Amino acid sequence: MDNILEKQRAVHEDLERLEQAIVDQYMDDAKTHREKLYNEHVVDKFLTRIADKSAYLSDLYQDKNGLRNSEMDALTGSSEFSEFYERLKVIKEHHRNYPNETVEPPEMEYIHLTQKKDEEDFQELENMFSGEESLGRYLDLNTLHTLYINLKGVKKLDYLQYLSEFDHFDTNYPKTIKTTEEYKTYINQLFDYLHSFFRRAKPLYNITELEDEALDEFNRQWASGQVKGWEQVDTKNEELFCPACQKQFSKKTVYDAHLTAKKHIKAQKKLEEEQGTKSSIVAVKDDKRKMIAWKERLIAKYAEALADFREESKSNVERKQALTDKERLLEQEEEKVELVDQDSEDEDDEKIYNPLKLPLGWDGKPIPYWLYKLHGLGVEYPCEICGNYVYMGRKAFDKHFQEWRHAHGMRCLGIPNTRQFHEITKIDDAYALYEKQKKEGISEEVRADTIEEYEDGEGNVYNKKTYEDLKRQGIL
Incomplete structure (x- = not known):
């Protein structure tokens, strides 16, 4: 009815x-x-x-x-x-x-x-994300990083630095480029991506409330001239800005010369026809700048709400940079196998009784307590170079010196991750040993033949000099 x-x-x-x-x-x-x-x-x-x-x-x-x-x-x-x-x-x-x-x-x-x-129910969900995003676990800003490094006058950053500083609009982006079409295109694409990622990775997040709060705060700060990156506009830059062409010039002579160009005359005529008066041209210029500043504020708010995703993305990039091509391929295969296993296995509904919080074995059950004590898995080994990461058990501690986290920490300190620094976990101790080696005249280049290690087909490890001698003799 x-x-x-x-x-x-x-x-x-x-x-x-x-x-x-x-x-x-x-x-x-x-x-x-x-x-x-x-x-x-x-x-x-x-x-x-x-x-x-x-x-x-x-x-x-x-x-x-x-x-x-x-x-x-x-x-x-x-x-x-x-x-x-x-x-x-x-x-x-x-x-x-x-x-x-x-x-x-x-x-x-x-x-x-x-x-x-x-599986068909998940196909639409998987099509929403790129391979780098890994079903909404990480941000994929590679395309936007390419647009960023092509902007003129910006601080040149690698991808890992860009993940940390893409929303630093008051320091990394000079005011002279904020009125250019290239910057406007970049800002719009960055905003569209973060908004889209929000809707795909966190569909239940109240993004409307976040935008409303940001808008109220932004309008108050814009009225009082307190928006970061837009507090004070240089008078010289104001004089060298062309509202018709939406372009900022660095020199007075170049600005005066462009006023007689046919392109500027045509743009000026079109703008005057649309707005009618000179005062309205200034208003349009202010509105466009306010719109760019508003997009910057929204991007900063999105980045703040996606802080966990950003940190996970940085960790993922650091980890991948420390992997070889062979290890990356193995990792991709393991992820596929793990995904199939997760979808196919039927887990037991009853909870596992594990009052001692023992590690789980290959069968998903806690390992025996005697094995836990034998390997010393209850002993903590912190490493300051790894960002105060704590390793449980001596075996994991010894192994971590050749893993990506420790190698990245040594690289950040500017110290080669060689065998001489094994067992060194304090930053001060690592610097002291490195300074001692430099004073004694021991350099990495001189000792490369004895420090660089190679592995044969059976898993035996040799230094570079021994490996090349054995290979030359046909023993390997």
Whole structure:
């Protein structure tokens, strides 16, 4: 039936079913990151439908056309029985015209979304992310980093530094380029990517509330001239800025010469036709600068909310930089195998009893306590060079000196990660030993033949000189 009261009842029913579907979705025991993200996207779709139906229901209750009041009068007036039989006649007529029409219960629309998910259900989710993003775990700013390094006058940063400082608009981006088209294109693409990543990786985050709070703060600071990077505009730069061409010039002579160019005359004429007066040109210039500053503020707010993703992305880039090509290929294969195992294995519902917090073995159960004590896994070995990372057990501690985290820490200190620095975990001790080696005249280049190590096919390790001698003799 198409009367107002029936429409309201149907919308209320849909809202209750949507709320129950959200509860069922949260009751689903998502074990992997992919399943959790999929559930969040499904809940986000349900919430969007709830918002749309609630807006429609509000319009029905407002009854701007007065149809609801007229229906209520007809149902409660003197002709209520005739109105009832008239509606019953419409229902019978419909079933007489469509006697074999199949009816699907309304709840079936939501039940299939809370059932066990197949691989096809995740295909749409995986298509949302690039390979570098790894299903929303990391940021992929490689394309934007390329745009950044092509900007004129910016501080040149490698990709790892760019991940840390892409939102430092008051230090890394000079004011002279902030009115150029290249910078405007870069800012728009950076904003679009972060906004899109927010919607894909954190679909349930209230991004509208974040933007509203940022807008109120930005308007107050802009009115008082306290926006970072835009506090004071140099008078000289103001005089050398062309609002028609939206271009900043560095010299007065170049600015005067461009005023007679055909391109400038055409742009000036077009701008004056659109705005009409000279004062409006200044207003347009201010509005464009305010829009750029507003985009910068939003990007900074997005970066602040995505701080965890940024740190994870930096750690991932550092780790990959320390891997060889062979190790990267092995890692990709292991990720595929791990993903298949996570999807195919049926985990036990009962919790594992592990009161001593012992490490888990290959079978997913705690290792024996005697083995835990034998390997000293309860002993902590902190390493200041690795950022005060704590290694559990002597075996893991000895192994970490040749791993990427320690190698990166030594590289940041400017010290070669050689065998002589094995067992050194303090930064001061590492600097002291390095200074002692330099005073004694021991250099890395001179001792390269004895320090650089090679491994044969059987796993035996030799220094460079011994390895080349054995290979030359045909022993290896």
